[in-house]
Amino acid sequence: MNIKKKKRQIAENRVDYLSSEIEKSLKHNHNLAEIQAKQARDFSKKFNIKSGFSQRMLFCHKCKRFIVPGFNSRIRLSKIRKSINITCLHCGFTYRKMRI
Ligand SMILES: [Zn+2]
CATH class of the missing domain: 1.20.5 (Single alpha-helices involved in coiled-coils or other helix-helix interfaces)
Structure with a gap:
C-alpha cells in the first residue's frame, strides 16, 4: 500500500x-x-x-454550514415535484432532492 x-x-x-x-x-x-x-x-x-447522501444532507449547499434537521433546517415533502425540500434556517436557501 x-x-x-x-x-x-x-x-x-x-x-x-x-x-x-x-x-x-x-x-x-x-x-x-x-x-x-x-x-x-x-x-x-x-x-x-x-x-453518502445522509452526510451531505447535513451541510447547507449555499452557506456550507452544518445543519441539523429539526434544529436549524426544515425538511418538507413536496407532492407536486415529488421531492424532499431541505431549507437551511441560517440563510433560507432551499434545495431539493428528487425522489425516484
Ligand atoms: Zn445555508
Missing part, C-alpha cells in the same frame, strides 16, 4: 469517528458539533473522500 492510500484510509477513519462524535455532541454542545462537522468536511475535501 502506498503512502497516499494509507493517508486516505487514516482520514476515512477519522471522518467516521468524527461523524459518530458529532451525533453525541449534538445533544449538549452545538458549537462543538459544528467544529467537528467542519473538520470532517475539510478532511473529506482534502483527501477526496466521498460521503
Whole structure:
C-alpha cells in the first residue's frame, strides 16, 4: 500500500469517528458539533473522500454550514415535484432532492 492510500484510509477513519462524535455532541454542545462537522468536511475535501447522501444532507449547499434537521433546517415533502425540500434556517436557501 502506498503512502497516499494509507493517508486516505487514516482520514476515512477519522471522518467516521468524527461523524459518530458529532451525533453525541449534538445533544449538549452545538458549537462543538459544528467544529467537528467542519473538520470532517475539510478532511473529506482534502483527501477526496466521498460521503453518502445522509452526510451531505447535513451541510447547507449555499452557506456550507452544518445543519441539523429539526434544529436549524426544515425538511418538507413536496407532492407536486415529488421531492424532499431541505431549507437551511441560517440563510433560507432551499434545495431539493428528487425522489425516484
Ligand atoms: Zn445555508
